Amino acid sequence: MNLDLIFDPLFRLPFLTGLLLAVWLPVLGLYLRLRGEWLAVLGMAQLASAGALGGAVLGLPAVVGGAGAGLLAALAKWGLKRPSDSAYAAMLLLGWAVAVAVMSNHPLAEQAAGAVFDGQLYFTGGGHLAASAAVLGIGVLVLVRAHRAMLRARVHPALGPPGAATRLAFDLVAGASVGVAILSLGVMASFALAFVPAWRAFATAPSWRSALWRAMAMGLTAYVVGFALALVLDQPFGPAGVAAVLAVAALAPPWRGLPGGASRRR
Amino acid sequence: MRPPGTVLLPAQGLSVGYDRPLLQGLDLQLVAGRVTTLLGPNGAGKSTVLRALGEARLRLAGQVWQAPGLRLGHLAQAAEGQAELPLCGRELLALTGASADGLPPWLADCLDARLDRLSGGQLQYLRFWSIAAAPFDVLCLDEPGNNLDARGLAALRAWLHTPPAGQAVVLVTHDDSLVDAARQNVIRIPS
Numbered sequence: 241m242n243l244d245l246i247f248d249p250l251f252r253l254p255f256l257t258g259l260l261l262a263v264w265l266p267v268l269g270l271y272l273r274l275r276g277e278w279l280a281v282l283g284m285a286q287l288a289s290a291g292a293l294g295g296a297v298l299g300l301p302a303v304v305g306g307a308g309a310g311l312l313a314a315l316a317k318w319g320l321k322r323p324s325d326s327a328y329a330a331m332l333l334l335g336w337a338v339a340v341a342v343m344s345n346h347p348l349a350e351q352a353a354g355a356v357f358d359g360q361l362y363f364t365g366g367g368h369l370a371a372s373a374a375v376l377g378i379g380v381l382v383l384v385r386a387h388r389a390m391l392r393a394r395v396h397p398a399l400g401p402p403g404a405a406t407r408l409a410f411d412l413v414a415g416a417s418v419g420v421a422i423l424s425l426g427v428m429a430s431f432a433l434a435f436v437p438a439w440r441a442f443a444t445a446p447s448w449r450s451a452l453w454r455a456m457a458m459g460l461t462a463y464v465v466g467f468a469l470a471l472v473l474d475q476p477f478g479p480a481g482v483a484a485v486l487a488v489a490a491l492a493p494p495w496r497g498l499p500g501g502a503s504r505r506r
Numbered sequence: 507m508r509p510p511g512t513v514l515l516p517a518q519g520l521s522v523g524y525d526r527p528l529l530q531g532l533d534l535q536l537v538a539g540r541v542t543t544l545l546g547p548n549g550a551g552k553s554t555v556l557r558a559l560g561e562a563r564l565r566l567a568g569q570v571w572q573a574p575g576l577r578l579g580h581l582a583q584a585a586e587g588q589a590e591l592p593l594c595g596r597e598l599l600a601l602t603g604a605s606a607d608g609l610p611p612w613l614a615d616c617l618d619a620r621l622d623r624l625s626g627g628q629l630q631y632l633r634f635w636s637i638a639a640a641p642f643d644v645l646c647l648d649e650p651g652n653n654l655d656a657r658g659l660a661a662l663r664a665w666l667h668t669p670p671a672g673q674a675v676v677l678v679t680h681d682d683s684l685v686d687a688a689r690q691n692v693i694r695i696p697s
Contacts, residue, residue, distance in 0.1 A: 274591070392601045394587040395621070396637070398557070398580035398646075399602075445592035446620055 254364045254424075255467060258477070260372040261421050262433055262463030264379060266455035268417055269438035271383065271410070274394055280317055281418060281434045283328035285427045286335025287313035288419040289356045293342045296352035302423050303367040305352075307375075310419020314411045359426020359478025361467070368424050375417040382409045391448065426478030429466070432485040433459050440489045454492075462488040508643060510539035510671040514576060515559065515644050520568035522551055522558040527566050529555060529695060536644055536674035541666055541688040543677045546695030552678040553583060555695075556646040559676070579642030583649045583678075585633055588621040595619060595632050602640035609635055610661045626653035631661065638665065644674045651681045663687035 272278050291309020292302065300308070313331070320327045343353040354360055386409070389402035401407070421430035437458035438451075445451035466484030470477045508514060515536040521527040528551030536542055544552045558564035560578045572578075579602070595617040599606055606617060613635070616628055624632065630653040638645060651659055659681070666688035669675050677688055685692065 388601055391593065391597075394591065395593065395598060395601065396580070396582070396633075397587060398560075398582040398648075400560070442590055442592055446618070447594040448592055448597050451592040 251362060251471065253366065253369055254361045257364050257369045257372050257424050258361050258463055258467060259460070260369070260376050261417075261425060261430070262459045263456050264372075264376045264417060265421060265430060265433035266437035266441075266459035267383070267452060268379065268414055269434035270441060270451060270455050271387075271390060272414065272434065273438045273442055274390060277323070277328070278435055278438065279325045279328040279332075280323075280414070282427075282431045283331030283335065284310060284313040284317060284415050284418045285422050285431055286332045286339065287316060288335070288415070289353075289422055289427050290335045290338035290342065292356055292419070292423060293339050293346075293349040293352050296348050297342065297346045299348075301367065302352065302355065303371045303420065306356075306419040306423040307371055307416050308419070310415040310417070310422075311412055312415070313418070314415020317415070318408060318411045355426075356422055357427060357478070358476035359424070359429045359481060361424050361426075361477040362471070364424045368420070371420045372424065375413065375420050379413045379417060382406075382413050386410055425481060426476070429478045429481035429485070432482045433463070436485045436489045437462075440492060444492075458488050458492055459485075508538045508672050512538045514538055514674045515570065515572055517559070517570040518568055520555070520558065520570065521566045522554045522564050523566055524554075524564070530567070532568070532693070532695070534676070534693070536676055538643075538674050539669065539671040540690045541669055541675040541677055542691045542693065543679065543685055543688050544693050544695060545679075545685065547697045550695045550697055552695060553648050556580060556648050556676060556678060559644070559646060573643075576644065577642045578644045578646065579637040579640055580646040581634055581637040581648055581650055583652065585629055588629060590622060591620075593621050595621065595624070598632060598636050599639070602636045602642075604636045604639035606639075608639065610657075612657060627655050627658045630654055631658050634662065638670075642673065644676070646676050648678045649680070650677070651679055651684050659683060 269278065269281065272281060288306060288310040291312055292306040295305020295309060296302065316331065342349045386402055386406045389406055392399055393401045418430060437455040440458060441451040441455040445454050462485040465488065466477060466481035469484060470480035513535055517534040520532040520534065521530040532555060534542065544555060546552050554564060559570060560580060598621060606614065613628060613631055616624060621629055634650045651662055654662060663683060666684060679685060
């Protein structure tokens with residue numbers, strides 16, 4: 241066990257890459273949960289992983305393959321006639337089947353699969369960091385414009401859904417984010433960061449604003465713990481990250497009865 | 507907001523429904539500062555009329571004229587999206603641009619609570635207020651009295667008695683006390 245590794249300059253770039261994603265994915269997860277699409281993250285992640293492996297076989301840079309595959313997965317989601325958990329589960333199964341088939345039949349894909357499934361954050365470079373910053377920046381811009389319409393569509397559906405351009409922009413950002421995230425954090429750690437903090441924040445936060453802060457705080461804390469844990473124990477980030485997200489969510493205080501905490505049922 | 511008395515939304519010979527007409531030949535004239543109440547038995551198509559004012563696909567015949575830029579607010583009968591949602595009352599009002607000024611005191615104190623922690627009546631009045639106090643030109647209110655207790659109904663009756671001068675209101679209700687409060691233009695829809 242080597243604690244000095246945590247402060248090794250070699251890991252600064254990967255740490256920053258993961259940090260951006262650990263802040264962004266919980267926010268994205270909140271809006272996907274708001275739309276009843278939390279399972280879509282896993283469906284898009286599996287489809288994107290298949291695309292990323294295909295990209296590796298074609299010799300595309302990993303980040304380009306992942307983000308491109310994520311965008312295609314988002315378009316697949318956009319094109320669904322009846323978006324539902326069942327459709328997202330079908331996306332998940334299709335993505336998994338294609339990914340395993342590609343991985344089993346091509347040595348280049350087998351290498352890429354290590355990054356996608358284990359979450360080899362420590363081997364990421366400047367391209368991953370730039371892509372993570374890009375999806376975060378564009379994502380925030382999209383949400384600033386879409387936030388009100390998305391929440392209004394949930395509480396007052398009779399006022400109509402967000403415009404088609406808004407919905408497409410959100411789906412594309414979600415797909416690209418998932419595509420970039422799986423190449424850095426791995427499929428399941430990305431899903432955990434998008435799903436668990438949002439799940440917990442939905443149950444406990446007294447307001448939407450508070451839910452955003454709580455989800456980000458949980459994602460950030462879990463990421464730092466997972467990063468250190470994986471380095472010290474010489475493990476891939478994926479499993480350490482998932483364990484840390486679950487632990488932080490379970491240990492996070494309910495914030496009830498505290499100033500700004502959830503009020504009791506009246 | 508438009509001057510009181512302005513015709514904001516006239517409709518003529520309106521037939522509404524999904525596969526087949528639920529209601530046919532309805533004439534409406536929604537006027538700023540006035541309440542138009544639709545009365546009729548369950549299943550007569552009253553709620554569908556409200557939806558059809560904003561959704562062209564539900565209009566099977568007839569014509570609806572809307573001034574350019576006319577904003578339609580619609581309070582649906584059922585409150586479904588609030589369960590398990592971390593949203594407080596103040597945020598609900600902000601989503602439609604509704605002001606909290608004029609809220610009854612018994613509700614003003616609850617604005618920082620999550621919507622799913624409110625009672626059914628508190629939630630219903632807040633939903634109503636988020637539409638009624640927002641900058642809409644035409645307010646379509648579908649059973650706004652649902653779940654309200656005597657205090658909530660009294661506040662709603664007072665609002666219907668003197669609706670905002672620049673807004674036209676179309677009300678669907680089975681509550682006679684609300685019909686009496688809003689008795690300006692009543693349209694009875696046969697079964």
